Amino acid sequence: MTDYSILSLAKNALNGQVGWAPAWRKPDPKPAYDVVIVGGGGHGLATAHYLAKHHGITNVAVLEKNLIGSGNVGRNTTLVRSNYMLDRTLPFYEHSLKLWEGLSHDLNYNVMFSSRGIINLAHSPGQLDVFRRRANSMLLNGVKAEILGTDQIAEKVPALDVSNAARFPILGGLYQARGGTARHDAVAWGFARSADRRGVDIIEQCEVTGFLKKDGRVVGVSTSRGEIRAKKTAIVVAGSSSHVLQQAGLNNLPIESHVLQAFVSEGLKPVLDVAITFGAGHLYVSQSDKGGLVFGGDLDGYNSYAQRGNLPIAEDVATMLLAMFPAFAKVRMLRSWGGVMDMSMDGQPIIDTGPVPGLYINCGWCYEGFKATPASGYTFAWTIANDAPHELNAPFTLSRFQTGYVLDEKGRGPFPGHH
Amino acid sequence: MIIDCPCCGRRPVSEFSYIGDAEAAKPDMHAPAAEWVKAVYTRTNPRGMHLEHWQHLHGCRQFLKIQRDTLTHEIFSVELVGVYASGEGE
Numbered sequence: 130m131t132d133y134s135i136l137s138l139a140k141n142a143l144n145g146q147v148g149w150a151p152a153w154r155k156p157d158p159k160p161a162y163d164v165v166i167v168g169g170g171g172h173g174l175a176t177a178h179y180l181a182k183h184h185g186i187t188n189v190a191v192l193e194k195n196l197i198g199s200g201n202v203g204r205n206t207t208l209v210r211s212n213y214m215l216d217r218t219l220p221f222y223e224h225s226l227k228l229w230e231g232l233s234h235d236l237n238y239n240v241m242f243s244s245r246g247i248i249n250l251a252h253s254p255g256q257l258d259v260f261r262r263r264a265n266s267m268l269l270n271g272v273k274a275e276i277l278g279t280d281q282i283a284e285k286v287p288a289l290d291v292s293n294a295a296r297f298p299i300l301g302g303l304y305q306a307r308g309g310t311a312r313h314d315a316v317a318w319g320f321a322r323s324a325d326r327r328g329v330d331i332i333e334q335c336e337v338t339g340f341l342k343k344d345g346r347v348v349g350v351s352t353s354r355g356e357i358r359a360k361k362t363a364i365v366v367a368g369s370s371s372h373v374l375q376q377a378g379l380n381n382l383p384i385e386s387h388v389l390q391a392f393v394s395e396g397l398k399p400v401l402d403v404a405i406t407f408g409a410g411h412l413y414v415s416q417s418d419k420g421g422l423v424f425g426g427d428l429d430g431y432n433s434y435a436q437r438g439n440l441p442i443a444e445d446v447a448t449m450l451l452a453m454f455p456a457f458a459k460v461r462m463l464r465s466w467g468g469v470m471d472m473s474m475d476g477q478p479i480i481d482t483g484p485v486p487g488l489y490i491n492c493g494w495c496y497e498g499f500k501a502t503p504a505s506g507y508t509f510a511w512t513i514a515n516d517a518p519h520e521l522n523a524p525f526t527l528s529r530f531q532t533g534y535v536l537d538e539k540g541r542g543p544f545p546g547h548h
Numbered sequence: 549m550i551i552d553c554p555c556c557g558r559r560p561v562s563e564f565s566y567i568g569d570a571e572a573a574k575p576d577m578h579a580p581a582a583e584w585v586k587a588v589y590t591r592t593n594p595r596g597m598h599l600e601h602w603q604h605l606h607g608c609r610q611f612l613k614i615q616r617d618t619l620t621h622e623i624f625s626v627e628l629v630g631v632y633a634s635g636e637g638e
């Protein structure tokens with residue numbers, strides 16, 4: 130398969146677009162692989178890409194029960210940032226952001242990463258102090274952060290009312306200029322194509338229904354398309370983590386599955402060229418390249434495996450969007466959907482070996498999973514190849530809930546729905 | 549989602565507040581740390597039938613034990629908890 134380039138674009142533009150080949154093959158599963166990755170979301174596909182590219186491990190299958198990109202990787206609101214606070218989480222997200230910055234070239238696939246900047250608005254002095262503290266922590270870790278005054282915010286977001294007459298007056302904001310958005314399904318397709326070109330089998334409509342065990346070790350999986358043996362089995366199924374891992378005997382994970390909704394408005398002319406979060410409630414919004422406002426807020430608030438939510442959240446996020454931008458009152462909503470989130474007990478993920486030999490787990494992503502996709506794949510591939518964590522994911526153990534080294538950025542406690 | 553409160557009748561979910569998983573009982577105060585780790589930090593998180601606590605916050609304010617399917621959102625039972633569970637606490 131040839132590289133995508135300006136030449137291939139031009140050639141196909143002239144010959145009626147008939148020269149494109151499928152971006153990945155549709156192979157049947159082989160009886161055995163060195164590594165089987167369960168879950169063809171962003172993280173599973175990224176793991177396959179980095180396993181092949183950095184570790185030379187190409188006898189790999191990614192098993193996806195549906196079509197790749199149909200899970201959360203294709204359902205999120207695409208915010209990418211690294212404005213974290215803890216010394217044990219920030220370097221991981223910063224590494225991810227650096228990978229994002231070179232991702233389209235690395236994959237030879239345009240993931241439309243746009244560093245348009247992210248502003249977190251503060252509406253109280255206490256909140257502004259918390260943002261200052263976070264900005265200082267970022268600076269200490271070598272990551273640029275700025276605290277903006279209302280004049281600077283008005284300049285970047287003219288549609289925002291920064292006067293005292295606003296419903297929730299704005300006092301300032303935390304700004305990360307390198308943060309931004311990306312095209313989510315292109316991320317899935319780009320990683321898939323890159324892994325496939327290096328020999329990885331991407332097998333869609335293949336649901337894992339159980340685990341093959343021998344002498345207490347996981348040696349493969351049973352699937353809707355037969356048994357597949359593997360030297361190493363990596364589980365990265367986001368919202369389905371508890372459900373799938375139960376079949377490997379892990380009945381008590383520090384995870385609850387919750388539904389999170391996303392909303393998109395009709396297309397508008399450019400009105401918002403940064404991503405922005407509201408501090409007097411929970412709302413984040415950006416404008417897509419097609420012109421739609423893309424926004425979301427809280428979880429629906431109860432355990433759910435349904436990829437759809439209830440109406441109260443639609444009202445809730447719309448109320449907050451209008452508190453922030455009253456001018457959007459006449460904008461019509463176009464689409465909404467839900468995704469099942471793997472909410473961990475401290476808001477941070479688990480990327481670890483075990484706890485059963487032969488098994489590798491990657492889950493608990495909460496709201497952090499899209500921005501983390503490249504670093505998650507990078508460190509998970511490392512962990513699988515070396516049977517030990519990379520220093521960036523060393524804090525993301527399953528055992529941290531026993532040892533007390535939880536990674537609770539905001540000090541919200543062991544309530545999965547609160548992160 | 550509509551919840552049929554034993555006190556107030558059928559009400560929209562927005563009147564209720566979710567407390568969480570009601571499957572696991574809290575261990576004894578002096579139980580070993582491992583049992584507390586399990587109770588505080590881990591969940592069975594089933595896809596399907598789930599026992600959970602809710603509160604009718606914007607209604608009678610009673611705590612409720614609800615049996616609900618986490619995949620379909622269908623509700624199978626709603627009961628009062630604590631001294632009112634048996635109907636004897638009135």
Ligand SMILES: Cc1cc2nc3c(=O)[nH]c(=O)nc-3n(C[C@H](O)[C@H](O)[C@H](O)COP(=O)(O)OP(=O)(O)OC[C@H]3O[C@@H](n4cnc5c(N)ncnc54)[C@H](O)[C@@H]3O)c2cc1C
Pocket residue numbers: 167168169170171172173192193194195196197198199200201202203204205206207208209335336337338365366367368369373389390391425466467468469470494495496497498499500501
């Ligand atoms: C509405 C919404 C908004 C979000 N916004 C953001 C955001 O702005 N920024 C951010 O960083 N993150 C965001 N997230 C979180 C982020 O999308 C997820 O954390 C991340 O996509 C999860 O990893 P994934 O891509 O691998 O998951 P998925 O794409 O869900 O991949 C998991 C895959 O596993 C498959 N699977 C499940 N069970 C099996 C089985 N038995 N056999 C085979 N395959 C199986 C599923 O079909 C699925 O395709 C958001 C999430 C949602 C739902």
Ligand SMILES: [Zn+2]
Pocket residue numbers: 553554555556557604607608609610
């Ligand atoms: Zn009631």
